[in-house]
Amino acid sequence: MYPRIIIKENQILENSRHMVKHCQENGITYVMGIVKVFAGQMDIIEDLAQTGWSHIGDSRIENLKKMKDIPLPKVLVRLPMISEVDDVIAYTDVSLNSEIKTIRHLNLKAKSKQKKHQIILMFDLGDLREGLFYKDDYNQTIKEILEMKHIELIGIGTNLTCYGGLVPSPEILGRLVHIKNQIESAFQIQLKIISGGNSSTVTLFDQNKIPKDINSLRLGESIIFGKETSYSTDIKGYYHDNFLFQAEIIECQMKPSFPDGPTTINSFGEKVNIEDKGMMKRAILAVGKQDVLFENLNPVDEQVHIIGGSSDHLILDVTGQDYQVGDIVSFHINYPGLLHLMNSSYIKKVIQKK
């Protein structure tokens, strides 16, 4: 059945176990495994949850709902919507937060359910996505949170290299450590978790550059692709080739490479630049932009080139190659490609446990 994505589960599980050890060597005792890219595919998520993580996290409450039997604390890593606090209290143990108004709602809802909800307060160290800006005065917010009976402030965290591309460094993470020290001495409390970011912080491993107070990371891509995300390089000693995407050829014919007649925009409203390469052997695959963006695919056969397509079709230049209708073409994919494909109900997911 095609199109399909083959997931090499054993390699990902091994990456995860390796990463947990690697984290411990770098003072990271709380490894939060972030599984949002699997879009709630429980078959693999259940196995990943047994590789030594302290917490499991996702950005969508719908996915966390499916994980209620997983014996790990569940973390909502996107800031909660006020309209979803019911579900946040019911299906998660921890949420990342930056808005006192939302935290008040969480407190009230937790009270009505006689629960205690844990939060990690997010600080923006300059990347400019979520979090209280690190230079602003946050003491009033902390004071109010500490007075809430149904909220437990278990720690603080930050997110780097997501919007602004801010690269983790001892100096940048030092800003978070400074905030920790300031809060702990002003309020005479101990913060359990200091969450120093995502897979981009892994860049600082093995160089002794992670400040010792940072004791937690939230990791997805570095486990699933064996990649750090500051410079997008493969981390040595990990598996990188953990997925294969395959689609079937539904037409394969010799045609001109240049449109025959006057041209306008394509089906996506774009003006495309088409180069005239003379006659070309063209293969059409039964997969389209509604399943994956083509720039996130990389043909395994280096003689094959993606030239474009539309919602339901991907066109390849297979000139000089031995392809015919009914053949299967394979691709490597990157993180955005995986995210998109996992979310398409038209793509079959094949989990190879070996």
Ligand SMILES: *Cc1c(COP(=O)(O)O)cnc(C)c1O
């Ligand atoms: C997705 C996400 C992560 C994990 O990011 P990776 O780069 O995949 O490690 C961590 N924290 C937050 C808030 C996220 O949204």
